[in-house]
Amino acid sequence: MNGDIIAINFPFIVVALLLALGFYTIGFKRNLIKVVIGVEILEGAVNLFLIALGYVKGGYAPIYTLAPKKAVGNMVLPTPQALTLTSIVIGVAVSALMLAFAVNIYRHYGTLDVTKIRRLRG
Amino acid sequence: MNFTLLSPSGFWDPVLWLIFLILFGIIGYIIYSRGNPGYKPKTEQVKPYLSGNAEPSKEKIMVRAGDIYWGFIEAMKEYYEVLKRMHTGDLRDYILWYLGIGAVILFILVGGV
Amino acid sequence: MMEHLPALMIAVPLFGAFTTPLLKKRYSLASMWAIIITAATLGLSLLLVQEVLSKGIIVYVFGAKNPSLVLPSGYRVPVRIIFEIDAIGAFMALSATLMSFIGALYSYSHVRMESGLEKYYALLLLLEVGILGMVLTGDLFNLFVFLEIAGIAGSALVGFRNYRGEASEAGIKYLIVSAVASLMVLFSIGLLYGQYGNLNIAYLSTQIHFDTVDMIALGLLFVSFAMKCGSVPMHYWVPDAYTEVPAGINPTLLVATYASLYALFRVSFSLFGAITWNMARVGWIMSILGVLTMFIGVTMALVQKDVKRLMSYHAISQTGYMLLGVGVGLTVLNDPAKLSAFGRTAMAGGIFHIINHIIYKSLLLMTAGALFYVTGTRNLNEMGGLARRMPYTTIAFIVGAAAISGIPPFNGFASKFLIYETSYQLNPLLAVIAMVTSVLTLASFVKVFASAFLGPPLEKYNEVREVPKPMVAAMIILAVLCILFGLFPNVVLKNLIYPAVDALLKLAQYQSWGGLA
Numbered sequence: 001m002n003g004d005i006i007a008i009n010f011p012f013i014v015v016a017l018l019l020a021l022g023f024y025t026i027g028f029k030r031n032l033i034k035v036v037i038g039v040e041i042l043e044g045a046v047n048l049f050l051i052a053l054g055y056v057k058g059g060y061a062p063i064y065t066l067a068p069k070k071a072v073g074n075m076v077l078p079t080p081q082a083l084t085l086t087s088i089v090i091g092v093a094v095s096a097l098m099l100a101f102a103v104n105i106y107r108h109y110g111t112l113d114v115t116k117i118r119r120l121r122g
Numbered sequence: 123m124n125f126t127l128l129s130p131s132g133f134w135d136p137v138l139w140l141i142f143l144i145l146f147g148i149i150g151y152i153i154y155s156r157g158n159p160g161y162k163p164k165t166e167q168v169k170p171y172l173s174g175n176a177e178p179s180k181e182k183i184m185v186r187a188g189d190i191y192w193g194f195i196e197a198m199k200e201y202y203e204v205l206k207r208m209h210t211g212d213l214r215d216y217i218l219w220y221l222g223i224g225a226v227i228l229f230i231l232v233g234g235v
Numbered sequence: 236m237m238e239h240l241p242a243l244m245i246a247v248p249l250f251g252a253f254t255t256p257l258l259k260k261r262y263s264l265a266s267m268w269a270i271i272i273t274a275a276t277l278g279l280s281l282l283l284v285q286e287v288l289s290k291g292i293i294v295y296v297f298g299a300k301n302p303s304l305v306l307p308s309g310y311r312v313p314v315r316i317i318f319e320i321d322a323i324g325a326f327m328a329l330s331a332t333l334m335s336f337i338g339a340l341y342s343y344s345h346v347r348m349e350s351g352l353e354k355y356y357a358l359l360l361l362l363e364v365g366i367l368g369m370v371l372t373g374d375l376f377n378l379f380v381f382l383e384i385a386g387i388a389g390s391a392l393v394g395f396r397n398y399r400g401e402a403s404e405a406g407i408k409y410l411i412v413s414a415v416a417s418l419m420v421l422f423s424i425g426l427l428y429g430q431y432g433n434l435n436i437a438y439l440s441t442q443i444h445f446d447t448v449d450m451i452a453l454g455l456l457f458v459s460f461a462m463k464c465g466s467v468p469m470h471y472w473v474p475d476a477y478t479e480v481p482a483g484i485n486p487t488l489l490v491a492t493y494a495s496l497y498a499l500f501r502v503s504f505s506l507f508g509a510i511t512w513n514m515a516r517v518g519w520i521m522s523i524l525g526v527l528t529m530f531i532g533v534t535m536a537l538v539q540k541d542v543k544r545l546m547s548y549h550a551i552s553q554t555g556y557m558l559l560g561v562g563v564g565l566t567v568l569n570d571p572a573k574l575s576a577f578g579r580t581a582m583a584g585g586i587f588h589i590i591n592h593i594i595y596k597s598l599l600l601m602t603a604g605a606l607f608y609v610t611g612t613r614n615l616n617e618m619g620g621l622a623r624r625m626p627y628t629t630i631a632f633i634v635g636a637a638a639i640s641g642i643p644p645f646n647g648f649a650s651k652f653l654i655y656e657t658s659y660q661l662n663p664l665l666a667v668i669a670m671v672t673s674v675l676t677l678a679s680f681v682k683v684f685a686s687a688f689l690g691p692p693l694e695k696y697n698e699v700r701e702v703p704k705p706m707v708a709a710m711i712i713l714a715v716l717c718i719l720f721g722l723f724p725n726v727v728l729k730n731l732i733y734p735a736v737d738a739l740l741k742l743a744q745y746q747s748w749g750g751l752a
Contacts, residue, residue: 027217050421077432094383094386094410097387104403118210119401120408127724134649136722187540195537195538220462224458231453231454232451
């Protein structure tokens, strides 16, 4: 019984760990690329969270072609999966733009150290 | 059309304001028209007189933005030191502030102060 | 056509955004095209405002005839993508389209010498799409998607001058801040979905009750939108981003910030209305953030030497007024006597201040852009004596500076007047800080005026002429709006602002759309 609770909540524990890891990476790593990776980790955490929410035990994926007999009336509502797909697409755009900025910053500043990329302050 | 803006304890009426503007404009013009008639532009009269010294160049005597409110900023020096140090320009601090304020707000909302 | 107005509001600028890159070869065609598209959207939004004000809330469903359509299995919750437009959404949409049009008009001359302009205009239109989507949607996930669209387009525009390292620095800061904020928004949307199995704001607001998970979701949404709207102490990205973005984008970026503010209001009043109506705490958090924001913003502005940075600190400070005004209203929601005595007026002040601020701050940032255009520097120490060379810019600046300092008869006065009086009734200290802020605002604009426009004409600016006509036209339109809104605040309040306030206050009306059981 105890094992069951851990097994059911396992994805959410991973989500919490990933969130903590992501914020740690953004907050304390000095390399800009690592900060970008931190944002990606956060995004992975949120996507995993959405997918884990959408899991229904005994439910079937809502794909109607060649669906087994048992699946009729037993399909999950695909909203979380749709959300996750959208969020992944947005994430790709965000990370591409972040990396493009990182390249341009390296060209102009000659460094990727976050503590040195701060001409804008005060 | 009624243009008066009423608030709990006051009002704003543009028509009244315009009437007063015109009134004070007239008063101002009367004072102005009684000014010294001896003033003649484009003569020696309008040039600055610095005890016979040559006039320094415009660039030199210009009051720069950094000089304005010098006294105020000097008096508030400690306050500004703190504020300027807070805006580090370090990307990571932006996120850490977000986390900190988020924690405080969550504490107030969930913990129930 | 009228019934598809909400979809057209998104479709027209989106169409423009994807067709503009085709005009790569001809710069002036691309900018003309952008001006035409933004003008068309402005017309559509005027129609939309009229529709909403005369007929009440518009509910528009994508892919179905009406929103009450349910699943075949009989699961009776709204599952489709739904736009729900009430008076405040229409009000924000009007501000967004107006400012995009002004921005496109101004950009026609302002960025003429840059390269890659077809992308610039495409991103400008995409930013407009993002804002419009955020303010029109009735669906939480849609809100997230459009928030990200606005964030990506906005940060790409902040980094538009990619030959400057600082622009890329500001761009990545804005992008990471907005990416983290939107991911946390998505996380709390996930929490709410897990709780209630739905994403529709109106439906969720009927279901929400007081428990820990809901409060965590509220806290995350609150702090994320507070960061995106630049509230102290999470404001650091604002001066960076506003300073580096080309001045023609400033108006639209400003509205993008206030779209987040709108989302904050929407979350506090509608989504979590069931909770906040009984909890003064949320309102107090908002008011205190507001007071902090206005005071720290203005004192930092006083010492800046970069003209656009100075003005962006003022943008932060003015956001504080809106937070204060609406926060005062939110604080007294549970007390009908106080709400009718001053709460509703306070909110009207806060929301009126949104459009006033968008108008005069865009005007001021555009004059700063004009100064940059002619002098090639943003450093106030190197400017001087420009008033004689640029009379129209000077007049526009004076109008904007008077408006932001709350001098009658300009528009800033009307909304600040309402905010002072009402916040005084909640707590006199709030009103005192608001007034001190206003005095300091005037002081710092006197500084800009004295150092950039007054003083003896400098040798190096002998060749300076007035900026080109499209820029002057954009500034004059806004200056005229400043004066009109200031002279006749009552007309604007009655026709635009109070309906918007009531839309926020009448929660039951927001929930009761579409005939869902």
